[in-house]
Amino acid sequence: MAPMHAHDDAAPGADDHPYDRLTPDVVLDALASVGLWADGRLSALGSYENRVYQAGLETPVEGHAQVVVKFYRPHRWRDDQILEEHAFAAELAAAEVPVVAPLAFGGATLHAFGGFRFAVCPRRGGRRPELEDLDVLEWIGRFLARLHTVGAAAPFAHRPALDANTFLREPRQWLLEHEAIAPEVRAAWTRACDEALSLIEAHAVLRGDDGPGGIARLRLHGDCHPGNILWTPEDQPGAGPHFVDLDDARTGPAVQDLWMLLSGERAQRNRQLGALLDGYEQVRDFDRRELALIEPLRTLRLIHYSAWIARRWDDPSFPLNFPWFGSRDYWQGQVDMLTEQIEAMQEAPLVA
Numbered sequence: 001m002a003p004m005h006a007h008d009d010a011a012p013g014a015d016d017h018p019y020d021r022l023t024p025d026v027v028l029d030a031l032a033s034v035g036l037w038a039d040g041r042l043s044a045l046g047s048y049e050n051r052v053y054q055a056g057l058e059t060p061v062e063g064h065a066q067v068v069v070k071f072y073r074p075h076r077w078r079d080d081q082i083l084e085e086h087a088f089a090a091e092l093a094a095a096e097v098p099v100v101a102p103l104a105f106g107g108a109t110l111h112a113f114g115g116f117r118f119a120v121c122p123r124r125g126g127r128r129p130e131l132e133d134l135d136v137l138e139w140i141g142r143f144l145a146r147l148h149t150v151g152a153a154a155p156f157a158h159r160p161a162l163d164a165n166t167f168l169r170e171p172r173q174w175l176l177e178h179e180a181i182a183p184e185v186r187a188a189w190t191r192a193c194d195e196a197l198s199l200i201e202a203h204a205v206l207r208g209d210d211g212p213g214g215i216a217r218l219r220l221h222g223d224c225h226p227g228n229i230l231w232t233p234e235d236q237p238g239a240g241p242h243f244v245d246l247d248d249a250r251t252g253p254a255v256q257d258l259w260m261l262l263s264g265e266r267a268q269r270n271r272q273l274g275a276l277l278d279g280y281e282q283v284r285d286f287d288r289r290e291l292a293l294i295e296p297l298r299t300l301r302l303i304h305y306s307a308w309i310a311r312r313w314d315d316p317s318f319p320l321n322f323p324w325f326g327s328r329d330y331w332q333g334q335v336d337m338l339t340e341q342i343e344a345m346q347e348a349p350l351v352a
Contacts, residue, residue, distance in 0.1 A: 098242035126230025141279025151219035162252030167300035171307030192338035223248035
């Protein structure tokens with residue numbers, strides 16, 4: 001069992017969490033507060049970080065009979081950071097990049113009700129893309145290049161960067177200070193983190209350096225795994241991929257939005273990467289130096305993920321969905337994976 005330590009998102013009571021107050025009636029009343037009247041169809045959608053619901057409407061809004069309402073986790077993002085996410089989504093939609101952008105009511109996309117901040121988006125259906133199909137990957141590559149063309153046009157002013165400080169140094173410090181790591185493997189985990197950090201920070205862009213001639217940083221989707229891409233079959237309107245959930249949008253190297261779509265043995269990942277870049281480079285140049293960042297970025301995500309679960313442990317959904325977290329076996333597994341990543345970061349990068 002993981003240790004149950006307080007963190008920035010903790011509610012006042014030890015057994016209380018803000019989401020405990022988010023009852024179906026509160027969800028419906030929040031929708032009514034922006035003039036949307038649900039028809040009784042309300043279902044929770046899978047989301048750990050926020051709370052997300054699909055609702056049917058008595059009267060369609062902008063042609064949408066169903067909407068998705070997202071209640072942001074309290075204290076995670078400031079208002080200006082959420083609004084920057086919304087503005088980025090609107091900018092992408094205006095450039096005809098297929099994203100699901102929030103709807104505006106009364107000229108606003110971010111709303112407050114019952115102590116929660118929320119946004120409403122149109123419901124867009126779709127299935128997970130078939131990433132074994134190289135044509136599908138090429139198609140996704142083209143759309144990612146279009147997303148990055150918009151992302152490179154201007155920087156984020158309020159959203160954080162993806163770098164070694166935010167994804168390794170700070171999470172590592174939090175885990176150690178809160179004694180979240182099993183004591184039996186704490187020293188081994190710390191040593192592995194330190195060794196990984198030295199390899200990661202050999203890359204200037206992951207140190208946060210933007211010197212001349214370096215790898216460019218741009219606005220990213222940030223969490224572009226297969227679950228955040230929905231695929232519409234070619235025989236239907238709007239065929240192809242569309243991107244959902246810009247909640248983790250931040251600044252970083254373009255390859256961050258590509259590497260999570262790769263899987264399998266090295267030869268398979270090379271083929272997948274080749275297909276993605278075949279599509280990507282039909283629209284936008286790709287700096288091949290970024291291929292050396294794939295394993296460092298994977299390592300950053302590994303450490304950040306452990307801290308993310310530990311920090312959310314007072315949310316009742318986390319012990320239920322991550323019962324294996326926090327044990328000695330879990331942390332020994334993390335040491336083993338970090339050791340593998342240290343080796344992977346010293347190998348030649350993938351080629352496309």
